[in-house]
Amino acid sequence: MSIFIPQTLRARVIVMKNLLKYPNLKKTDPEIAGINTSEEKRQFLYANFIASENYASPAVREASSSVATNKYSEGYPSKRYYKGNDVAIDPVEILAQKRALKLFQLDEEQWGVNVQPASGSEANMAVYGSLLKAKGQNEDIALGMRLDFGGHLTHGFHVSFSGKFFHFEQYGLDKSGRINYEEIEILAQKFQPKLIVCGASAYSRVVEFDKFGAIAKKYGALLMADIAHIAGLIAGGVHPSPFPHCDIVTTTTHKTLRGPRGAMIFARKDKTLETASKTSPLNRNLNSKKQKSLFDLINSGVFPGLQGGPHNQQTMAIAVCLKEADTSKFRNYASRVVKNAEILADELVKCGFSIVSGGTDNHLMLLDLRPFQVNGEDVSQWLYLAGIVTNKNAVPNDPLPPQQASGIRLGTPAMTTRGMGPKEMKMFAKWIHSAVTDHSDKNLENIKKRVRDLCKNFPPPGF
Ligand SMILES: Cc1ncc(COP(=O)(O)O)c(C=O)c1O
Numbered sequence: 001m002s003i004f005i006p007q008t009l010r011a012r013v014i015v016m017k018n019l020l021k022y023p024n025l026k027k028t029d030p031e032i033a034g035i036n037t038s039e040e041k042r043q044f045l046y047a048n049f050i051a052s053e054n055y056a057s058p059a060v061r062e063a064s065s066s067v068a069t070n071k072y073s074e075g076y077p078s079k080r081y082y083k084g085n086d087v088a089i090d091p092v093e094i095l096a097q098k099r100a101l102k103l104f105q106l107d108e109e110q111w112g113v114n115v116q117p118a119s120g121s122e123a124n125m126a127v128y129g130s131l132l133k134a135k136g137q138n139e140d141i142a143l144g145m146r147l148d149f150g151g152h153l154t155h156g157f158h159v160s161f162s163g164k165f166f167h168f169e170q171y172g173l174d175k176s177g178r179i180n181y182e183e184i185e186i187l188a189q190k191f192q193p194k195l196i197v198c199g200a201s202a203y204s205r206v207v208e209f210d211k212f213g214a215i216a217k218k219y220g221a222l223l224m225a226d227i228a229h230i231a232g233l234i235a236g237g238v239h240p241s242p243f244p245h246c247d248i249v250t251t252t253t254h255k256t257l258r259g260p261r262g263a264m265i266f267a268r269k270d271k272t273l274e275t276a277s278k279t280s281p282l283n284r285n286l287n288s289k290k291q292k293s294l295f296d297l298i299n300s301g302v303f304p305g306l307q308g309g310p311h312n313q314q315t316m317a318i319a320v321c322l323k324e325a326d327t328s329k330f331r332n333y334a335s336r337v338v339k340n341a342e343i344l345a346d347e348l349v350k351c352g353f354s355i356v357s358g359g360t361d362n363h364l365m366l367l368d369l370r371p372f373q374v375n376g377e378d379v380s381q382w383l384y385l386a387g388i389v390t391n392k393n394a395v396p397n398d399p400l401p402p403q404q405a406s407g408i409r410l411g412t413p414a415m416t417t418r419g420m421g422p423k424e425m426k427m428f429a430k431w432i433h434s435a436v437t438d439h440s441d442k443n444l445e446n447i448k449k450r451v452r453d454l455c456k457n458f459p460p461p462g463f
Contacts, residue, residue: 014463044463045452047388047428051364051411052201052229054258055418056317057324058462064260064317068092072309076299092316099322100264103235104243111243112295114265114302115318116310120228120252123263124154124197125161127224127248130301131195131273131294132166139167140194143187143221145179146170148394148402150203150356150366152226169193173396177357179203181211188219198242199226199250202393202409204345204360206239213245222294224248228263230362232256232413235325236334239362247271247294256337256363256413258330259321262314265302267295333416337363340412343422347429356395356407364411368395372436376405382439383408386431387451418458427454 018037026033043055056064068088074081077090096115101108117123132140144162145151149172153160156168169187174180179198188196198212209225216223225242231251233239242249249266253259272291303310324330338361345360348367356366369379376392383390394400395407410432415424431447 014459040463043460045387045455046384047451047455048414049388049390049410049412049428050414051409052252052255053411054255054413055460056254056258056260056321059324060258060260060317060320061462063320064313066313066316068312068316071312073312074303074309076303089312089315092312092319093310096315096319096322099319099326100266103322103326104241104249104266106243106266110268110270111266112269112293112299114267114295114299115262115315116302116307117263117265118307118311118314119261120152120226120250120263121154121160122306123250123252123265124152124226126301126306127250127265127298128162128166128195129305130297131222134165135167141167141169141191142195142197143171143184143191143193144168144197145200145203146172148398149173149396150200152199152201152228155197155199155226173357177396178205179207181208181215184212185215185218188215188221192219193221195224196221197224197226199228199230201229202364202366203357204341204355204362204365205357206361207242209240209242209245216245216247222247224250226250228252229255229364232258232325232330233334233338233362236331236337238334238338248298253318253321256334257321257325258333258413258417259325260314260317262311262318264318265298267293267298269293269295273297336421337413337416340416340421340425341365344410344412344425344429347426348432351429351433353433363413364409366393366395367408367410368406369408369436370395370406374436375400376408377403378439379408379436382435382444383432385439385441385444386435386447387455388428388432388435388447414460415458418455418460420458424454424458 022033071089072082073085073089077093097113100113101111117126132142144155147157154162156163156170169191171184171187172180196216198207212223223246225246227234227242227249228251230239233256234241247268251264253262271294275290275292341360341363345355345365354368354371356368380390380392390408390410392405393407393409394402394405398406400406435444435447
């Protein structure tokens with residue numbers, strides 16, 4: 001067998017490093033090792049503009065494949081159902097909690113955090129299950145943002161558990177593409193919701209948590225912010241914090257926060273609720289008709305309400321990412337993410353693209369492709385052929401079905417992690433425009449070559 005030896009020293013080093021990687025996986029399961037190597041190559045050579053993805057650091061990846069994966073630990077620190085959690089699992093979970101509270105500048109007397117949910121959807125499920133009486137049983141009402149206006153599936157969409165099991169009323173955007181706070185107030189007055197959910201998956205403007213807080217207070221609702229997308233921006237000080245206005249905050253850890261796949265739920269310790277429902281699917285403690293803090297309710301909703309043992313290797317990696325995020329380097333990263341998004345959006349507008357709400361204040365933007373008479377499915381495929389990874393996305397009042405969609409969503413967290421800046425954002429705006437207006441094989445192949453050459457100079461961390 002002959003080994004290809006590339007010309008440049010840098011390329012030779014990469015080939016050598018790859019030969020030494022994953023020795024056990026290569027030996028035990030060459031098929032999976034091969035697939036993994038291909039994926040690593042794809043992540044290296046393609047430009048990732050998916051707003052919800054990022055590249056976790058080598059330290060985060062090491063923690064998430066650590067021996068913590070071997071341990072079962074149903075319950076919470078010092079209240080476990082299995083022995084053997086005292087050495088690593090309890091200290092790691094406590095450290096992750098402390099770091100999370102410190103990162104978001106929260107007082108341990110007022111706030112608690114549960115770091116166990118496996119994903120953002122599960123975190124949201126745990127909150128609803130802990131607090132809301134389900135549909136058909138003297139049901140509580142919640143408000144959430146419509147999926148096609150930028151909300152998430154788990155904010156009440158009818159095919160998700162949230163809309164199937166719980167009564168959600170949905171709000172959207174106003175004509176300028178901003179959250180329609182007037183509509184939210186009208187809905188709150190009409191439905192007297194128990195819970196208002198704010199936060200989004202495809203909204204490029206600042207979420208005005210203070211406005212949500214004022215409405216929730218006026219109508220006696222609990223306020224939950226889902227900051228899955230913007231957690232890293234909040235930690236980095238470039239988006240207002242929801243905590244002064246909210247009772248509960250959920251987040252994923254793998255988007256702008258740049259950690260492993262995972263989630264956290266922050267809940268107030270200093271707010272209590274009468275636990276009187278027989279009907280909540282996740283929390284049998286609600287039968288006991290006594291005052292419990294929101295944090296205690298949420299903890300019972302996660303375990304035993306929703307899951308058994310937590311994913312300890314993930315908790316360990318979350319602890320590492322929280323340490324990384326509490327640095328001036330990360331704060332600098334967060335502001336570069338926003339700057340890059342602003343430049344990308346401005347350049348795309350100059351090329352004739354229309355952006356929902358006219359621009360961006362955060363890490364993402366939603367391109368409305370209707371002026372080009374193309375759809376999101378086609379455009380995301382052309383871009384993929386040109387080496388640029390994005391996702392199709394519905395735009396407000398989208399005439400097309402979600403499988404096609406009239407928009408694409410673009411985000412800058414991943415390419416900012418790779419060190420790209422304003423110059424590269426301008427290049428990508430031109431390439432995106434070129435691929436949309438000329439999707440001949442020749443043009444897409446030509447762009448792909450240039451994207452690859454650029455990507456080779458900006459390797460993801462640890463590659
Ligand atoms: C706002 C919001 N909440 C929740 C989630 C769900 O996260 P997960 O995919 O980890 O379940 C997402 C995922 O994209 C999201 O954007």
